[in-house]
Amino acid sequence: MTDFAGKTIWLVGASHGLGRAVAQKLDQEGARLILSARSENALEELASELTQAQAVPLDVTDAESVAEAARRAGPVDALMYNAGAYEPMRTQDWDADAVLGMSDVNFTGALRVLGQIVPAFVKAGRGDITLVGSLAGYRGLPASIGYGASKAALISLAETMRLDLRDSGVTVRVVNPGFIKTRLTDKNSFKMPQLMEPEEAAGHVVSAMRSPRFRTDFPRPFSYAIRAFELLPDWLVYRGK
Numbered sequence: 001m002t003d004f005a006g007k008t009i010w011l012v013g014a015s016h017g018l019g020r021a022v023a024q025k026l027d028q029e030g031a032r033l034i035l036s037a038r039s040e041n042a043l044e045e046l047a048s049e050l051t052q053a054q055a056v057p058l059d060v061t062d063a064e065s066v067a068e069a070a071r072r073a074g075p076v077d078a079l080m081y082n083a084g085a086y087e088p089m090r091t092q093d094w095d096a097d098a099v100l101g102m103s104d105v106n107f108t109g110a111l112r113v114l115g116q117i118v119p120a121f122v123k124a125g126r127g128d129i130t131l132v133g134s135l136a137g138y139r140g141l142p143a144s145i146g147y148g149a150s151k152a153a154l155i156s157l158a159e160t161m162r163l164d165l166r167d168s169g170v171t172v173r174v175v176n177p178g179f180i181k182t183r184l185t186d187k188n189s190f191k192m193p194q195l196m197e198p199e200e201a202a203g204h205v206v207s208a209m210r211s212p213r214f215r216t217d218f219p220r221p222f223s224y225a226i227r228a229f230e231l232l233p234d235w236l237v238y239r240g241k
């Protein structure tokens with residue numbers, strides 16, 4: 001989408017962090033925004049700061065809530081699925097509810113929202129879809145039960161959709177950020193390489209949304225290191241038993 005002016009974009013996961021910063025940037029570019037997440041007050045406050053934005057609260061884990069929000073949003077030109085949940089967790093500390101919760105927001109929630117949008121885009125022969133994955137989706141990383149697997153599933157979904165929808169008029173892309181300073185990473189106690197402010201990360205996302213390119217990984221060189229790690233042989237990575 002080279003020009004956002006006058007386009008209606010549904011941002012799911014717009015209330016805080018990266019989504020909020022993307023909303024601010026797209027607003028400056030003249031887009032009309034539908035802002036969704038659970039926190040109605042945060043969405044209303046953001047909408048009041050923007051030029052053309054409407055708050056449409058939803059819970060992506062609830063199919064009826066998603067369907068109702070899609071009805072309220074009406075026809076849209078583009079969707080960005082950015083809703084995300086993260087709890088650092090080692091396999092030894094398995095918390096069944098938290099693991100299912102992460103999967104339900106990060107992956108199954110995307111399926112619920114896409115189910116409301118994709119058929120209309122395909123029928124119209126136009127539409128633009130951005131899925132926010134994570135560099136953590138490329139290889140199973142330690143202490144990432146629930147999060148890493150759900151992001152890997154989202155990346156795989158994006159790959160399939162992109163292949164199926166080639167030349168259909170519907171563009172699908174995946175954007176995989178590294179560490180961004182938000183309430184999600186505030187839970188991490190380790191040093192995060194190339195930690196970005198949400199505004200900087202939003203700049204990468206909006207520039208990716210302008211392009212038909214399928215995949216955007218950032219920031220470099222951290223994203224290169226993660227992709228290189230993906231190429232290492234199993235005998236080196238999964239040593240021991």
Ligand SMILES: NC(=O)c1ccc[n+]([C@@H]2O[C@H](COP(=O)([O-])OP(=O)(O)OC[C@H]3O[C@@H](n4cnc5c(N)ncnc54)[C@H](OP(=O)(O)O)[C@@H]3O)[C@@H](O)[C@H]2O)c1
Nearest residue numbers: 013014015016017018037038039059060083084179180182
């Ligand atoms: N921070 C990072 O380092 C990092 C790195 C790579 C990828 N990402 C991804 O970037 C995206 C944004 O994350 P962030 O770091 O900006 O975290 P954040 O500030 O916590 O934002 C997450 C967004 O998802 C929404 N959300 C969570 N559960 C939801 C639910 N059940 N229904 C609807 N909306 C829900 C939140 O809104 P409510 O709480 O109001 O519902 C919020 O708007 C996520 O997909 C995350 O996985 C983040």
